[in-house]
Amino acid sequence: SQQGEEDPQALSIQEGENATMNCSYKTSINNLQWYRQNSGRGLVHLILIRSNEREKHSGRLRVTLDTSKKSSSLLITASRAADTASYFCATASIQGAQKLVFGQGTRLTINP
Amino acid sequence: DTEVTQTPKHLVMGMTNKKSLKCEQHMGHRAMYWYKQKAKKPPELMFVYSYEKLSINESVPSRFSPECPNSSLLNLHLHALQPEDSALYLCASSQDPSGRTYEQYFGPGTRLTVT
Numbered sequence: 001s002q003q004g005e006e007d008p009q010a011l012s013i014q015e016g017e018n019a020t021m022n023c024s025y026k027t028s029i030n031n032l033q034w035y036r037q038n039s040g041r042g043l044v045h046l047i048l049i050r051s052n053e054r055e056k057h058s059g060r061l062r063v064t065l066d067t068s069k070k071s072s073s074l075l076i077t078a079s080r081a082a083d084t085a086s087y088f089c090a091t092a093s094i095q096g097a098q099k100l101v102f103g104q105g106t107r108l109t110i111n112p
Numbered sequence: 113d114t115e116v117t118q119t120p121k122h123l124v125m126g127m128t129n130k131k132s133l134k135c136e137q138h139m140g141h142r143a144m145y146w147y148k149q150k151a152k153k154p155p156e157l158m159f160v161y162s163y164e165k166l167s168i169n170e171s172v173p174s175r176f177s178p179e180c181p182n183s184s185l186l187n188l189h190l191h192a193l194q195p196e197d198s199a200l201y202l203c204a205s206s207q208d209p210s211g212r213t214y215e216q217y218f219g220p221g222t223r224l225t226v227t
Contacts (some may be wrong), residue, residue, distance in 0.1 A: 033215055042202055042218035043155065052212075071165075088154055096141065097210055098175035099168060 006089060006103040014111050019076040021106040023089035024069075030097040032065055034074050037105075038087045046074075046087075051094075079110045115139075116219035118203050124225045127193060133222045135186040135203030143209035144186040145216065147202040155202055161186060162209035165204060193226045200224075 005024045013019055025032070030051045035043040049056045049065045049072070056063045062075040076083055086107050090100040116137045125131050135144065143162050147155035160168035160222040161180040175197075177189040194205055200221045 006209075031213075033216075042118075042201065042220040042222070043204075043216075045215040045217065048215050094186075096168075098160050098162070099157055100216060102156075107155055 001101075006087075006106050008106060009104065010107045010109070012014050012109040012111060013079060015079060015081055017079055019079050019083070019108055021074045021087050021089075021101065021108070022102050023074070024070045025072075025089075025091045025101075025103070027091070027093045027095070029067070030092045030094050031112075032063075033090045033092070033100070034061075034063060034072075035088045035102075037088065037092060039085075043088065076108075081110050081112050084108060084110045116203055116205055116217050116223050118201075118219035120222060121220065122223045122225075123211060125190065125193065126227055127195070129193075130189070130191045132190065133188040133201055133203075133224075135188075135219055137217070138184055138206040139205065139207070141181075141207050141217070142183060142204035143206045144180060145204040145206075146186070146188050147204065149200045149202055149221070151199075159188075167209070170181065190224075193224075195226050198207055198224055198226045 007022050033048045034046040035042045047058050047063050049063050057098045060077045086105045088105045089103040119134045129131040145160050149155040157170050159178045160173045164180045175192050179187040202221045203219040204216040206214050206216045
C-alpha cells in the first residue's frame with residue numbers, strides 16, 4: 001500500500017500543551033501536506049512542505065520533513081480546544097503528484 | 113472566494129435510484145477531484161479532472177459516473193449503488209493540475225446513505 005502510517009492513532013492532551021503527530025510514507029515524494037478534519041466535515045489544508053525543504057512554520061504549526069527516513073512530523077504549540085480534530089498527512093509522489101495519498105490520521109483531543 | 117460547495121449535504125437513496133452529487137468552485141482552479149471517505153478512515157481518491165478532462169480513474173465501479181461540464185462544476189452520477197457505498201463523498205479542487213505545487217481545497221462533503 002502507498003498509504004502512509006501516522007502515529008499516534010489517537011492523542012489526548014490538556015489545553016496549552018504541545019501536540020506532536022508523526023507520519024511515515026513509502027514512495028519518493030514531490031511534496032507532503034497536512035490537513036485537519038473536524039468530525040464529519042471537509043478537510044482544511046494546513047501546510048505544504050516540498051521535498052527539498054526540511055522545516056516549515058505557519059502560526060502555531062511546525063512541520064518537519066526527513067526524506068531520508070521518509071517521515072514528517074506536525075507540531076501544534078500551545079494547543080486550544082478548537083484544535084480538537086483529526087489530522088492527516090498526505091503525500092504527492094514524484095510519479096503522480098496529482099494523486100494525494102492520505103495517511104491513516106491522528107485523532108487529537110484537547111481537554112479544557 | 114476560496115470555497116468549494118457541495119450539494120446536497122445529505123442524501124439517502126435506494127439501490128435502484130439514480131441521483132447526482134454536485135460540486136462547484138469559483139477559484140479558477142483547473143483540477144477537480146472526487147474522494148470517498150468511510151468512517152474513521154482517510155479519504156480515498158476516486159477521480160481527477162484536469163482542464164475538464166478525466167485524467168485519473170482509480171478503478172472505480174461504473175455505478176459511479178463523473179462529469180465535468182465546465183471548469184467550475186463537477187458532478188458525480190450515482191446509479192444502482194450498494195449499501196457498502198455509503199460514505200462521505202468529498203470534492204476538492206486545486207490551482208495546479210500537475211499537483212506539484214499547490215494544496216487542495218475541499219468541500220464539506222455529501223453524506224450518502226444507501227438503503
